[in-house]
Amino acid sequence: MTTVLAVPEMSCGHCKSTVEGALTSVEGVDHARVDLDAKTVTIDHSDGVDGASLRQAVIDAGYTVTEGACRPPGVQPPSAIRATRP
């Protein structure tokens, strides 16, 4: 299944590799792909992975998760996320 988390603090390649690395180290996660423009990370993982543990991995890496939901790939993040950006 796929989970998309909004992580608005990501701003550069370092953030991208940090967040992707944190998520792929969670057991059951196959891939994590950061989209720096959308400020989201899309995680492909097995059904047994809890969304809360994905959020926690991002938080442990030093970032804030503002929104998270399981949804199909290609769906745009909620507009509320963009509204929180400066």
Ligand SMILES: [Cu+2]
């Ligand atoms: Cu950065």
